[in-house]
Amino acid sequence: MNITRRSILLASALGIAAMAAGGAIAASPPLEKKETYKVGFAQTESNNPWRLAQTASMQEEAKKRGWQLVYTDAAGSAAKQVADVNSMIAQGVDLIFLAPREEKPLIPAIKAAKNAGIPVILLDRSVDPSLAKPGEDYVTFIGSNFVEEGQRVAEWLIANGKDKTKIIELEGTTGSSPANDRKKGFDDVVAKNPQFSIVASQSGDFARDKGRQVAETLLQAHPDANVIYAHNDEMAIGAISAIEAAGKVPGKDILVLSIDGGKEAVQAVVDGKIAAVVECNPRFGPKAFDTAVAYANGETIPEKIINPDQFYDDKNAKELLSTAY
Ligand code: GYE
8 A cells, every 4th residue: 555545544544533532524634645736726816916926926836846726816706716616626626725815704615625625725814713723624824924914013103103193094805814913913012002093994905996095085084194004005005195185295294004015015115105014925836835745745734834024114125125026
């Protein structure tokens, strides 16, 4: 009996043992050791440079290794993303990389893949930890520490904001893990510094035009606001248009803070329109595929694999601009 076959049998024996102990099959399905794979990548949307960089990184890596990549784009719809995962299951892919749009609606699709014996690796967004678990329902989560990203922005503001203390927060997609965690990380630090206050917080759905519209409305409602914290670059760039349309100067009257660190935003730091950006690293390909191989080899996979993120402000943006995606 070859090693792969033996490890599959061992994994199912463990599953049967778990069932006998009164639970469902515990472990995430194994991945057979093969020369090449057919893997799925269920992208959530493609409306910004971050997503395009992530998709390119996944496609390049698949090409480099000679793996077949079944790519879908849910175009901003969790329902379509569920259908995309189900279609990958029907096509019999070996493994699914999933960027779940929101924390809850993708859970049934993750469980369906598990029931079909297909391991899932979550990329860049996570799911509600009370509903699905790493090592059990999915192999692992690969991505940034979003709570820390929010904290880093808040700490920069506390240290450098001076008289800029009244904050408008533009939240990402409601129910998505980066929006939840970037809010938590930022708001908790601000709450410990009572000279700062969040005067309004509303979703701009991680989108440029929605961010512009929401910023416009909130700036009218709160004319004393002098900080805009956006959960991503797209909304920050939208907010800059709203600030200028209101006859104010970004970087002078209103500080703009952002997360993602795409080239356009880092250029805006160089130009003084964005005060600081925490990068959210979109280069997933090598790590994602390496993790799949390690999993097939039977290595222990950590519950979370965290990408390192750069930080840009006026001290380093010019020098690092050429390295931004
Ligand atoms: O910040 C945003 C994108 O999930 C980390 O989603 C990702 C976020 C990223 O659309 O720009």
